[in-house]
Amino acid sequence: MAKFELTDIHSLILSAAATRPDGNLLPPPEGLGELSEQLRASYSDLVRHKFAAEIETDASDQIWRSEEGKTYGLVLTDKGKAAAAEQTPAVAKTVKKIDTVFDLLRREQGATLTELVDATGWLPHTTRAALTRLRKKGHVIDKATRDSATCYSITAAA
Incomplete structure (x- = not known):
């Protein structure tokens, strides 16, 4: 049987649940949105x-x-809980990078793809995917x- 690999979404869900006194996975962590079908699949993976x-x-x-x-x-x-403890540093690093992206996009002059790549260490296609998710x-x-x-800037928040 192939080893199950946690995705970034799985890691965010587990890390958020680990910070809650009751360990609930719901509601979804801030930034993941509503309980969509894609998000439901991630929760199903975690149960399975x-x-x-x-x-x-x-x-x-908290209804699943x-x-x-x-x-x-x-x-x-x-x-x-053990997986959340292992994932917390990586998740914190990812969240910090998203914060960096927001800071750059909020500047008056915005940010170029090169500036975003340099600031996050992500590959260009990963950076573009992050912009699409936003x-x-x-x-x-x-x-x-x-x-x-090309220069990107956030003109209105969600």
Whole structure:
């Protein structure tokens, strides 16, 4: 059986749950948005690989699924807690990089792709993907030209 690899989304979910006293995985961490089908798939992965377990809950913001009049949420298992502890430095680093991207995009002159790549250490295609994710989250990102290079800036927040 192939080893299960945690994605960045899995790591963010686990790390956020580890900071909650009750270990709940829901609601989703800030920035991941609503419980979309793609996000549901990530939660399903965590349950299937025993990083999380279902529990009954009445808290409306912690409902994962309902069946026969009962509602269920998700909590960290011991395996999930251990994985969160291992992932926390990497997740913190990723969040710090996103903050750096926001800071650069909020400058009056915005930021070029090269400036974003230099500041984050990401590859250009990863940086472009991050910009796309920001757009999908509702941020308005304008493009302009500065010294013959495309320059990006956030004009409205989500």
